[in-house]
Amino acid sequence: EAGVAQSPRYKIIEKRQSVAFWCNPISGHATLYWYQQILGQGPKLLIQFQNNGVVDDSQLPKDRFSAERLKGVDSTLKIQPAKLEDSAVYLCASSSRIAKNIQYFGAGTRLSVL
Amino acid sequence: KQEVTQIPAALSVPEGENLVLNCSFTDSAIYNLQWFRQDPGKGLTSLLLIQSSQREQTSGRLNASLDKSSGRSTLYIAASQPGDSATYLCAVRPGVQGAQKLVFGQGTRLTINP
Numbered sequence: 001e002a003g004v005a006q007s008p009r010y011k012i013i014e015k016r017q018s019v020a021f022w023c024n025p026i027s028g029h030a031t032l033y034w035y036q037q038i039l040g041q042g043p044k045l046l047i048q049f050q051n052n053g054v055v056d057d058s059q060l061p062k063d064r065f066s067a068e069r070l071k072g073v074d075s076t077l078k079i080q081p082a083k084l085e086d087s088a089v090y091l092c093a094s095s096s097r098i099a100k101n102i103q104y105f106g107a108g109t110r111l112s113v114l
Numbered sequence: 115k116q117e118v119t120q121i122p123a124a125l126s127v128p129e130g131e132n133l134v135l136n137c138s139f140t141d142s143a144i145y146n147l148q149w150f151r152q153d154p155g156k157g158l159t160s161l162l163l164i165q166s167s168q169r170e171q172t173s174g175r176l177n178a179s180l181d182k183s184s185g186r187s188t189l190y191i192a193a194s195q196p197g198d199s200a201t202y203l204c205a206v207r208p209g210v211q212g213a214q215k216l217v218f219g220q221g222t223r224l225t226i227n228p
Contacts, residue, residue, distance in 0.1 A: 004157070031214060033215070040220065041220050041221075042118070042203055042205070042218030042219050042220045042221055043158070043203075043216075043218050044218070045215040045216070045217075048214065048215055055214075056215055091157060091158070093158075095214065101214055102148075102160060102163065103160075103214075103216065104160075105150075105157035105158040105159075106157050107155070107156055107157045108156075108157055110155075
């Protein structure tokens with residue numbers, strides 16, 4: 001079974017530029033999560049989707065971050081414009097009720113904002 | 115608001131030693147608790163999941179315990195090996211109905227010296 005796929009693995013941009021990350025969850029997983037992990041900290045949930053609907057985006061900085069999950073499969077997370085403090089690893093995870101809602105994580109995208 | 119703390123932040127021990135990693139959480143109303151392993155440049159790998167009704171879980175050389183009333187969990191690693199070197203993260207799933215997000219600690223960076 002293929003795992004959670006994320007791309008790109010690394011991205012370097014200058015502040016005020018925009019960037020987008022892509023995530024393909026495990027096949028059949030209805031729930032998709034985006035986490036932000038700043039160096040030296042644990043991951044923090046940004047947004048959770050159930051199919052193509054948003055369940056929780058309470059910690060998403062909506063003035064600059066946006067996410068979508070068209071057709072309830074792949075998802076993209078966008079930052080526009082980026083700030084220095086957005087430098088982090090962005091992790092995507094997916095889960096399914098059949099698999100007891102255990103979250104499976106992708107390798108992440110490491111973003112550096114200069 | 116649920117907060118998760120892991121102590122120590124870093125730990126270095128010689129190969130073969132048994133060791134304990136600690137995790138504490140502020141709100142005892144949890145659905146479950148998970149221990150993850152994170153290798154540099156990689157995503158998170160789930161090691162053990164303890165339901166709120168359970169006291170411990172074991173997998174090979176790993177044993178995780180949960181004391182919900184005191185808000186504590188420990189991860190015991192027996193006969194440590196250099197391959198165990200990684201960052202270990204503790205995460206709780208809040209007990210709020212429908213909430214599937216995980217709240218993470220900041221992690222313990224473990225180094226096993228040959």
